[in-house]
Amino acid sequence: MSEKMWAGRFKKQLDSKVNDFNSSIRVDCRMYKQDIGGSIAHASMLAKQGIISEEDCEQIIRGLEEILNDLDNGKLELDLTAEDIHMFVEAELTKRIGDVGKRLHTARSRNDQVALDIRLYLRDECDEIIILLKELILELTKKAEEHKATVMPGYTHLQRAQPITFGHHLMAYAMMFLRDIQRVEDTKKRMNYSPLGSCALAGTTYPTDRYDVAKSLNMNGITLNSLDGVSDRDFAVELGNAIALIMMHLSRLSEEIILWSSWEFKFIELDDAYSTGSSIMPQKKNPDIAELVRGKTGRAYGNLVTLLSMLKSLPLAYNKDMQEDKEAIFDSIDTVKLCLSIFAPMITTMTVIKENMYNAAAKGFINATDVADYLAKKGLPFRTAYKISGTMVAYCIDKNTVFEKLSLAEFKEFSDLFDEDIFDAINLERCTFARNSQGGTAVESVEEQIKAVKEILK
Numbered sequence: 422m423s424e425k426m427w428a429g430r431f432k433k434q435l436d437s438k439v440n441d442f443n444s445s446i447r448v449d450c451r452m453y454k455q456d457i458g459g460s461i462a463h464a465s466m467l468a469k470q471g472i473i474s475e476e477d478c479e480q481i482i483r484g485l486e487e488i489l490n491d492l493d494n495g496k497l498e499l500d501l502t503a504e505d506i507h508m509f510v511e512a513e514l515t516k517r518i519g520d521v522g523k524r525l526h527t528a529r530s531r532n533d534q535v536a537l538d539i540r541l542y543l544r545d546e547c548d549e550i551i552i553l554l555k556e557l558i559l560e561l562t563k564k565a566e567e568h569k570a571t572v573m574p575g576y577t578h579l580q581r582a583q584p585i586t587f588g589h590h591l592m593a594y595a596m597m598f599l600r601d602i603q604r605v606e607d608t609k610k611r612m613n614y615s616p617l618g619s620c621a622l623a624g625t626t627y628p629t630d631r632y633d634v635a636k637s638l639n640m641n642g643i644t645l646n647s648l649d650g651v652s653d654r655d656f657a658v659e660l661g662n663a664i665a666l667i668m669m670h671l672s673r674l675s676e677e678i679i680l681w682s683s684w685e686f687k688f689i690e691l692d693d694a695y696s697t698g699s700s701i702m703p704q705k706k707n708p709d710i711a712e713l714v715r716g717k718t719g720r721a722y723g724n725l726v727t728l729l730s731m732l733k734s735l736p737l738a739y740n741k742d743m744q745e746d747k748e749a750i751f752d753s754i755d756t757v758k759l760c761l762s763i764f765a766p767m768i769t770t771m772t773v774i775k776e777n778m779y780n781a782a783a784k785g786f787i788n789a790t791d792v793a794d795y796l797a798k799k800g801l802p803f804r805t806a807y808k809i810s811g812t813m814v815a816y817c818i819d820k821n822t823v824f825e826k827l828s829l830a831e832f833k834e835f836s837d838l839f840d841e842d843i844f845d846a847i848n849l850e851r852c853t854f855a856r857n858s859q860g861g862t863a864v865e866s867v868e869e870q871i872k873a874v875k876e877i878l879k
């Protein structure tokens with residue numbers, strides 16, 4: 422363990438177990454790029470403002486760039502006894518360029534430094550999550566285009582409700598993931614403000630220019646209150662929330678994929694490359710990926726609660742509790758990226774078994790609403806028509822038959838309004854493709870949805 426930078430105030434060395442407990446370098450080392458980038462912006466500003474000399478600034482920047490390079494290609498190993506990545510980089514800089522390195526931390530504290538680094542890191546991750554969401558949406562729209570006329574049962578309460586197209590069903594998820602993109606974009610907008618220059622908590626007596634740092638880091642501006650700048654991690658909670666929602670959406674699609682690939686449904690078959698077998702039952706082909714995504718959703722929820730609980734009741738300003746933010750939000754990020762990247766090709770490669778979808782839709786009195794609509798359009802109040810249709814369902818179940826097999830005479834026993842055209846009105850294709858209201862399930866409506874989504878993604 423090397424000597425601590427704050428050793429001056431202490432008479433004894435830190436206990437080595439305590440050092441280990443206190444250290445976050447194993448977790449925060451992944452922010453080294455952001456840490457060094459932030460330091461370079463800071464040093465440049467210090468020089469511009471005449472707080473350090475131009476020569477010192479150049480030395481510092483060169484030293485930092487070399488460290489970055491060496492970390493990038495594995496030439497420089499991390500000192501795992503260091504307190505965190507910020508201390509490590511600074512110590513390494515001083516090792517390399519001597520006392521000049523000790524000027525870097527002028528008008529800065531680790532409190533604003535870490536607050537900046539985590540914002541920069543999460544900002545970059547937002548972009549990656551958005552790219553993965555876009556890929557998934559594009560795969561969903563491609564499949565939806567292929568299956569805009571594939572008839573399947575639509576469910577409520579997991580009971581057959583009304584016929585829909587498979588394309589319509591897939592586009593429902595495309596819309597959810599589209600909102601997820603907007604949520605991540607929105608989160609990114611708010612987090613992209615620089616807290617650097619808040620210093621420990623109260624600002625500084627040096628003539629710093631915080632806007633200069635924000636500008637060179639491509640941020641939207643600065644946090645306007647120094648206490649707030651070092652104290653809040655609401656942006657991490659927001660991203661944790663956006664990720665929890667993405668995972669929630671993925672888990673619902675996962676659940677459907679699991680159901681659809683069961684023998685009971687057999688609406689789809691997953692590609693061999695995206696399923697696994699059983700160690701004992703030779704016939705099995707398991708949707709493990711969908712199950713794992715469903716299972717991992719719990720982590721994202723857990724991380725969100727961790728972040729909220731970590732911040733709850735913390736007095737201003739920095740408290741060490743806040744070091745716990747990274748493990749939670751990094752795990753959410755890793756999880757969602759992994760799930761999204763594996764989900765898109767699983768959708769692309771799955772086989773849709775159209776005839777099973779169609780046959781399932783042809784059963785279960787899925788056209789009962791259309792019988793009621795038929796009577797309502799001929800003048801009956803909808804509630805009365807609904808009751809007649811219900812009575813007819815009971816009659817058919819009793820006689821072990823379906824609407825399509827009734828004779829016109831039988832129809833007429835329930836209402837005089839029934840005519841020859843009832844058979845067309847209850848035809849499965851018609852029931853599906855005639856639902857062409859805005860946002861409905863008909864082919865042209867699904868086409869509209871696909872067009873709109875592609876337009877927004879452009």
Ligand code: ARG
Nearest residue numbers: 445504505531532535743744
């Ligand atoms: N490793 C710390 C964290 O992640 C850095 C900030 C430490 N500041 C301090 N005054 N102890 O939160």
